[in-house]
Structure formats: structure tokens, C-alpha cells
Amino acid sequence: MSQEAQLIWTDVEQIRAQAPLVHNITNFVVMNNTANALLALGASPAMVHAPEEVEDFVSISNALVVNIGTLDATFVAGMKLAMHRAKALGKPIVFDPVGVGATAYRNRVSEELLELAAPTIIRGNASEIMALAGLNAQTKGVDSLYGSEAAVEAAQRLSLVWGSVVVISGATDYVILGERVATIKNGHPLMTKVTGMGCTATALTGAFSAINADYFQAATHAMAVMGIAGEIAVEKDPAPGSLQVNFLNSLYELLEAAITNRLQLTQS
Numbered sequence: 001m002s003q004e005a006q007l008i009w010t011d012v013e014q015i016r017a018q019a020p021l022v023h024n025i026t027n028f029v030v031m032n033n034t035a036n037a038l039l040a041l042g043a044s045p046a047m048v049h050a051p052e053e054v055e056d057f058v059s060i061s062n063a064l065v066v067n068i069g070t071l072d073a074t075f076v077a078g079m080k081l082a083m084h085r086a087k088a089l090g091k092p093i094v095f096d097p098v099g100v101g102a103t104a105y106r107n108r109v110s111e112e113l114l115e116l117a118a119p120t121i122i123r124g125n126a127s128e129i130m131a132l133a134g135l136n137a138q139t140k141g142v143d144s145l146y147g148s149e150a151a152v153e154a155a156q157r158l159s160l161v162w163g164s165v166v167v168i169s170g171a172t173d174y175v176i177l178g179e180r181v182a183t184i185k186n187g188h189p190l191m192t193k194v195t196g197m198g199c200t201a202t203a204l205t206g207a208f209s210a211i212n213a214d215y216f217q218a219a220t221h222a223m224a225v226m227g228i229a230g231e232i233a234v235e236k237d238p239a240p241g242s243l244q245v246n247f248l249n250s251l252y253e254l255l256e257a258a259i260t261n262r263l264q265l266t267q268s
């Protein structure tokens with residue numbers, strides 16, 4: 001077995017053994033999907049966004065996931081308080097800039113959040129990563145108009161500016177930290193026909209970052225597990241409704257052999 005497959009499996013076992021508490025401030029569309037994906041993986045999710053309680057919640061959590069998919073003023077207030085507290089406590093922050101580039105509000109809020117507390121890991125599609133890096137990228141709402149390879153330079157710049165691990169999802173997932181690059185070619189195009197698969201990737205990344213303090217590894221392992229679970233689910237039934245359910249089952253039933261046999265990871 002490849003050394004990397006073994007490291008991924010060790011992380012999955014750690015999540016299953018420790019059930020880290022992952023605090024999510026996420027969007028209304030995916031709250032249920034991402035909570036179920038975290039449970040199926042073995043983590044303990046909580047979706048908590050009220051400004052009155054997020055700081056207390058961060059204090060008892062093992063990682064914070066912030067997703068701007070359906071943001072409004074109350075969400076933003078909660079995100080700022082939570083990220084500030086997480087930073088003060090040294091807890092990993094995973095940021096999903098859903099739809100950044102689509103509106104001036106999303107751009108401004110994203111910039112404010114980055115400046116307040118640079119995330120440990122940023123995960124977006126190519127349009128989002130390019131927009132977040134300050135490029136005048138086109139985006140179709142929450143969907144990307146570019147392949148992930150188009151955003152590699154933007155991700156490297158973002159990573160340098162904020163010191164964050166940056167993940168670009170797509171047919172190939174890229175994980176970038178300065179000059180370090182990992183590519184993962186797992187997954188299936190049908191995954192784009194289930195809403196919030198990217199948001200799910202971000203939530204799973206939160207769980208991996210809670211148990212592996214090498215955040216480049218944590219992000220890489222999360223994206224590999226995401227892609228492999230997606231492939232297995234599509235093979236069971238190649239249709240979006242089934243995929244949503246079978247993806248959860250694949251995560252829950254994931255075996256070491258699936259990682260060993262399917263992993264398509266390169267690192268440089």
C-alpha cells in the first residue's frame with residue numbers, strides 16, 4: 001500500500017475514534033447534507049450561527065467551518081465573532097467562499113473575514129479562488145466557469161498572502177501551500193449534480209483538520225476521501241438522487257482497500 005493511502009486511512013480511523021466536534025456556520029441549502037456527511041465520516045457536527053453563542057461554541061469545538069453560501073448580516077456577525085475566537089484559541093478554521101465574485105457584498109465580506117482571521121484552509125471552486133485572489137473572474141452564481149487548473153496561480157498567491165492551505169475543487173482537486181502542490185484525480189462529474197458537494201468537501205476538511213495538525217495533509221486527505229466516496233456512490237447508481245444518499249453510505253462504509261485501490265494522488 002502507498003504510504004499516502006496509509007496516512008489517509010490513519011486519519012479516517014482517528015476521526016472515527018475521536019469523533020471531533022466540528023462547528024459549522026454554513027448555508028441553509030447544505031446544513032442537513034453536510035451534517036450527515038460529517039456524521040457518516042465519524043465526526044460530530046453542530047450547525048450553530050447565532051452571534052450570541054458562537055464564541056462559546058468555538059471554545060468547545062475541535063474545528064470551525066465557515067461557509068458564506070446564504071450570508072446575511074446576522075450570519076456575518078456570527079462568522080466574525082467565531083473566527084476571531086477560533087484564531088485566539090489556535091483552532092483550525094476552514095473557509096468556503098461560496099459565490100465570491102458574484103456580488104460586491106460577497107467580495108467585501110470575504111475580504112473582511114480574511115483580514116480578521118486568516119483561515120487555516122480555504123476551499124473553493126476555480127471561479128471562487130480566482131475571485132478571492134483579486135482576479136476579475138467570472139462566476140455563474142455558486143458554480144465555476146473555469147476548470148480547476150485555471151486557478152492554480154491564483155491559489156498560490158492566496159496561499160502566500162494569507163499563509164493558508166488553498167484547495168481548488170473540480171475534476172482535479174488541487175491542494176496548495178506556497179510551492180507545495182498535491183493533485184487528486186478522484187471523483188465523478190455527476191457530483192456536480194448534487195447541491196453542496198463542494199460545501200461537503202469543506203465540512204469534511206474541517207473534520208480532518210481537527211485530528212491532523214499538518215493542514216496540507218488534512219486538506220489532501222479530505223479531498224481524496226471525498227472523491228473516492230463519490231466514485232463508489234456513482235458506481236452503485238449513476239443518478240443524482242441516489243448519489244446524495246449513496247455518498248453518505250460510502251463514507252460510512254469506507255474501507256482501507258477502497259483508498260489503496262482507488263487513490264489518484266500526486267505531490268510535488
Ligand SMILES: Nc1ncnc2c1ncn2[C@@H]1O[C@H](COP(=O)(O)OP(=O)(O)OP(=O)(O)O)[C@@H](O)[C@H]1O
Binds near residue numbers: 195
Ligand atoms: N468533473 C468532475 N470530475 C470528477 N470529480 C468532480 C468533478 N467535478 C467535481 N468533482 C468532485 O466534486 C467535489 C466538489 O467539487 P465542486 O468543484 O463541484 O464544488 P463546488 O463548485 O464548490 O460545489 P458547491 O458550490 O455546489 O458546493 C470535488 O472535490 C470532486 O471530488
Ligand SMILES: Cc1ncsc1CCO
Binds near residue numbers: 030199
Ligand atoms: C445553491 C446554493 N445557493 C447558495 S449556497 C448553495 C449551495 C451550493 O454552494
Ligand SMILES: [Mg+2]
Binds near residue numbers: 098124198
Ligand atoms: Mg462551492
